Amino acid sequence: xxxxxxxxxxxxxxxxxxxxxxxxxxxxxxxxxxxxxxxxxxxxxxxxxxxxxxxxxxxxxxxxxxxxxxxxxxxxxxxxxxxxxxxxxxxxxxxxxxxxxxxxxxxxxxxxx
Amino acid sequence: xxxxxxxxxxxxxxxxxxxxxxxxxxxxxxxxxxxxxxxxxxxxxxxxxxxxxxxxxxxxxxxxxxxxxxxxxxxxxxxxxxxxxxxxxxxxxxxxxxxxxxxxxxxxxxxxxxx
Numbered sequence: 001x002x003x004x005x006x007x008x009x010x011x012x013x014x015x016x017x018x019x020x021x022x023x024x025x026x027x028x029x030x031x032x033x034x035x036x037x038x039x040x041x042x043x044x045x046x047x048x049x050x051x052x053x054x055x056x057x058x059x060x061x062x063x064x065x066x067x068x069x070x071x072x073x074x075x076x077x078x079x080x081x082x083x084x085x086x087x088x089x090x091x092x093x094x095x096x097x098x099x100x101x102x103x104x105x106x107x108x109x110x111x112x113x
Numbered sequence: 114x115x116x117x118x119x120x121x122x123x124x125x126x127x128x129x130x131x132x133x134x135x136x137x138x139x140x141x142x143x144x145x146x147x148x149x150x151x152x153x154x155x156x157x158x159x160x161x162x163x164x165x166x167x168x169x170x171x172x173x174x175x176x177x178x179x180x181x182x183x184x185x186x187x188x189x190x191x192x193x194x195x196x197x198x199x200x201x202x203x204x205x206x207x208x209x210x211x212x213x214x215x216x217x218x219x220x221x222x223x224x225x226x227x228x
Contacts, residue, residue, distance in 0.1 A: 004156075030213075031213045031214075033216075035218075040122075040220060041220060042117075042119075042202060042218045042219055042220035042221055043157070043202065043218040044218075045215065045216075045217075048209070048213065048215070050209060050213035051213075056209070058215075090156050090157070092156075094213075094214070101147050101149070101159035101162060101204075101216075102159070102216060103159075104156030104157045104158070105156050106154070106155055106156050107154075107155075107156055
């Protein structure tokens with residue numbers, strides 16, 4: 001089934017540890033995104049990539065990094081996790097310039113303790 | 114500063130009645146507006162969109178209305194069904210410098226359709 005695969009589904013992480021959330025898409029979309037969802041705050045953009053080899057910062061990039069080595073993969077890394085990074089993380093993709101919206105993955109629920 | 118606002122965190126309607134979800138925005142550069150639906154433990158799924166040059170778009174039971182002068186859009190669901198119970202996110206699109214489009218989301222409205 002075409003779409004976006006995120007892993008892990010959920011994770012409990014000790015503060016200070018490093019963690020990489022994985023995201024893979026098989027739709028050959030140029031653009032990919034990472035959002036976090038928090039109660040009362042909706043979905044906020046962390047980082048994005050318009051095409052392989054390029055990345056950009058969103059609204060809440062601090063404490064996160066991304067890379068886009070190829071079209072399909074867009075991992076999100078927390079170098080040293082803090083409790084405020086407890087959230088649900090969604091990866092999404094779209095055709096560049098498409099106005100039909102994004103395709104989202106099922107999310108990763110991360111708890112930092 | 115919240116550029117896309119959904120002021121109603123929740124809405125409850127009876128099955129068969131109309132559901133109206135509202136959204137306000139502040140950025141005049143938004144060129145497309147979208148609604149997403151989200152069930153628990155799933156990612157948001159695209160529902161319907163409207164270009165900033167239109168004032169109405171209809172798809173089956175779902176209609177989106179855009180009032181540019183008021184910077185307001187609404188999603189109408191009629192008739193509402195229990196399966197429509199979900200969180201609905203309003204989103205607005207603008208072009209990134211250098212290509213691609215960025216979606217800015219509202220905080221969501223939890224719709225509950227009661228039997």
